[in-house]
Amino acid sequence: SHPTVLLSRASLKMFLANILRLVQKHDPEGIFAEPVTDEIAPGYSTLIKYPMDLTTMATKLSNHAYSSVDEFRSDFVLMCKNAMTYNAPETVYFSFAKNMMEDGVKVIEREVSLRPDIRYG
Ligand SMILES: CC(=O)c1cc(-c2ccccn2)c2ncccn12
Numbered sequence: 001s002h003p004t005v006l007l008s009r010a011s012l013k014m015f016l017a018n019i020l021r022l023v024q025k026h027d028p029e030g031i032f033a034e035p036v037t038d039e040i041a042p043g044y045s046t047l048i049k050y051p052m053d054l055t056t057m058a059t060k061l062s063n064h065a066y067s068s069v070d071e072f073r074s075d076f077v078l079m080c081k082n083a084m085t086y087n088a089p090e091t092v093y094f095s096f097a098k099n100m101m102e103d104g105v106k107v108i109e110r111e112v113s114l115r116p117d118i119r120y121g
Contacts, residue, residue, distance in 0.1 A: 009064065015118050016061055016072050019111055023076065023104040024054055031096055032079055036086075047086055052079035069118060073108050077101060 027033065035053045036044050045051070052075050066072045083097030112118060 009067075012066070012068075012118060013061060013064070015111070015115060016066055016069070017058075019072070019108055020054065020058055020061065022107045022111070023100070026100055026103045026107075027054070027096070029096070031093060032083070032100060036082075041086060044086055048082045050078055051082060052076075054079070069108065069112055073105070076104050076108070080104070 024033075032054050034055050035051055036048070038044050057072070057075050057079070060066060060075070061072075066075075080097045080101035083093055084101075087093035087097070
């Protein structure tokens with residue numbers, strides 16, 4: 001497509017790849033790194049209709065599945081909310097997810113504020 005569209009698509013991809021790198025720092029235990037299996041979380045695939053994890057997000061990013069920061073943020077929030085749905089409030093996974101969501105959204109908003117040229121919507 002048109003060069004400026006190609007440029008903005010390439011820069012969005014770089015922008016989101018950097019955000020992915022930054023949010024991964026907030027998950028040192030890597031609990032959000034891979035898809036959650038029914039083996040480690042009994043009944044997970046029955047309860048959670050739309051699973052999401054950071055590796056899946058990286059794959060979607062390399063497959064040009066995100067055309068805006070909003071779409072990327074939606075998957076990130078979905079990943080955190082899934083963990084706050086499946087895991088009871090008193091579990092470490094629930095509190096990790098709550099903190100990850102708060103930290104991650106702040107990272108995204110800060111990076112967007114530094115790059116007003118990035119298509120936000
Ligand atoms: C994200 C999530 O809900 C999750 C990640 C894990 C997880 C992730 C990596 C290694 C071990 N466990 C998990 N285990 C039990 C119940 C829930 N989880």
